[in-house]
Amino acid sequence: xxxxxxxxxxxxxxxxxxxxxxxxxxxxxxxxxxxxxxxxxxxxxxxxxxxxxxxxxxxxxxxxxxxxxxxxxxxxxxxxxxxxxxxxxxxxxxxxxxxxxxxxxxxxxxxxxxxxxxxxxxxxxxxxxxxxxxxxxxxxxxxxxxxxxxxxxxxxxxxxxxxxxxxxxxxxxxxxxxxxxxxxxxxxxxxxxxxxxxxxxxxxxxxxxxxxxxxxxxxxxxxxxxxxxxxxxxxxxxxxxxxxxxxxxx
Amino acid sequence: xxxxxxxxxxxxxxxxxxxxxxxxxxxxxxxxxxxxxxxxxxxxxxxxxxxxxxxxxxxxxxxxxxxxxxxxxxxxxxxxxxxxxxxxxxxxxxxxxxxxxxxxxxxxxxxxxxxxxxxxxxxxxxxxxxxxxxxxxxxxxxxxxxxxxxxxxxx
Numbered sequence: 001x002x003x004x005x006x007x008x009x010x011x012x013x014x015x016x017x018x019x020x021x022x023x024x025x026x027x028x029x030x031x032x033x034x035x036x037x038x039x040x041x042x043x044x045x046x047x048x049x050x051x052x053x054x055x056x057x058x059x060x061x062x063x064x065x066x067x068x069x070x071x072x073x074x075x076x077x078x079x080x081x082x083x084x085x086x087x088x089x090x091x092x093x094x095x096x097x098x099x100x101x102x103x104x105x106x107x108x109x110x111x112x113x114x115x116x117x118x119x120x121x122x123x124x125x126x127x128x129x130x131x132x133x134x135x136x137x138x139x140x141x142x143x144x145x146x147x148x149x150x151x152x153x154x155x156x157x158x159x160x161x162x163x164x165x166x167x168x169x170x171x172x173x174x175x176x177x178x179x180x181x182x183x184x185x186x187x188x189x190x191x192x193x194x195x196x197x198x199x200x201x202x203x204x205x206x207x208x209x210x211x212x213x214x215x216x217x218x219x220x221x222x223x224x225x226x227x228x229x230x231x232x233x234x235x236x237x238x239x240x241x242x243x244x245x246x247x248x249x250x
Numbered sequence: 251x252x253x254x255x256x257x258x259x260x261x262x263x264x265x266x267x268x269x270x271x272x273x274x275x276x277x278x279x280x281x282x283x284x285x286x287x288x289x290x291x292x293x294x295x296x297x298x299x300x301x302x303x304x305x306x307x308x309x310x311x312x313x314x315x316x317x318x319x320x321x322x323x324x325x326x327x328x329x330x331x332x333x334x335x336x337x338x339x340x341x342x343x344x345x346x347x348x349x350x351x352x353x354x355x356x357x358x359x360x361x362x363x364x365x366x367x368x369x370x371x372x373x374x375x376x377x378x379x380x381x382x383x384x385x386x387x388x389x390x391x392x393x394x395x396x397x398x399x400x401x402x403x404x405x
Binding site: 039040041042043044045051113114115116117120121122123125126127129130133134136137138141143144145147176177178181182183187193194195197198241 | 264265266268269270272273276277279280283284287288290291292293294295298313316348351353354355361376377378380381382383384385386387388398399401
C-alpha cells in the first residue's frame, strides 16, 4: 500500500487548490464579519455569533447526506456500477458526519447560553441526534468485511433510507412543539426577520462551508481511490510473486 | 510454470470487530433515542391555555408549560423569581426557585418545568424559547422600554 501511495500523484489538483484558496478567503471574511463587524442580537447578545457556524454546518451536513444518497442511487442505477460513485458517497458521508458533529457542539454551546441547558430532548435535537447516529452506522457499514462491490451495495441501501430522515429533522420544529426555534431563512412565509449584515454573513458562511465541503470530499474520495488501488495491488503483487517463483523453479 | 496450490494453509485474516461493535452500539443508541426520548420530544410542552384541558396536560402531573413572560410581572424576592406566564389570553402565576439567568426577561417565551400547586405553577427549571427573529441591539431602545424582548415585540 505504501508503495502505491509513494508512486501516486498527490490528491490535489489545480481545481482543488483554487477551491481551497477561495474557501480560505471566504472563511476569513466570515470570521472577521462574524466576530467584529456584525452587531450583537437584541436578545441573545454576543452568543448570536455562534449562528454563523452552527447554521451553515447544519445545512452542509444535510447537503452532504443528500449528495451521499444521490451518489449511492447513481451507483445502484448505473449499469457499470462505477466505484467512483461509491467513493463520492462515502467521502461525502464522512464529511457530513463531521459537519453534523460541529452542528451539535455549537448548538449545545448556544443552548447553554440561551435556553440555560446544553441539551434537551426536544423534537429538533432528538431527530438530529438520531440522524447523527444513523450516519455513524452508515460509516460502520462501509467498514464491514467484504468486497468493494458488497461495500457499495450495502452502504447505498443504507444511504437511500437514511436520507429520508432529513425532512423529518428540518420540519420537526413545524410538525411538533419544539424548544428549538423555527427556521428564519427557509421559513414557510418567506419573510426573513434578520439584520442585513447578519444575513449576509450567514450566507457567506454557507458559501465558505460549501467550498470547504467540496474541497474535503474531492481529497477524501481520491485517498479512498488510492486505498482501493493499494488493496487490489496486493492481489496483483501476489500473482507476480508466484509467477516469478514458478519461473525460478523451471 | 507450476501454479498448483501450495500445501500450507493461508493465514486467516482476523475478523474486523470494530465496525461490528460500532454498528451494535449505533443500533442500541438508535433504539434508546426512539423509545426513551422521541415520544416525550413530540409533545415537548403544553401551552398555558391547555393545562387541565388537553390530554397529557393534567394538573396533577409534572408538566412542561410554554407561554410568554408578561410585561411588568417579573419579581425577584428572597431568592425566588415570580412572574405571570400568558398564552392565548390565559395566564398563570409562576414561581421559580432561583434566578433563571441567561437571556430570561419579560416578553420572552419560556418553557417552565414543574407542577400546579394551588393555582400557582411551582417550577424548578426554566428554559428560554428564542424566536426566529434576529435584530441589532440598540441601546437607546432598550433603555426606554426596559426589556430587549419587549422592545423587539413592540417593533
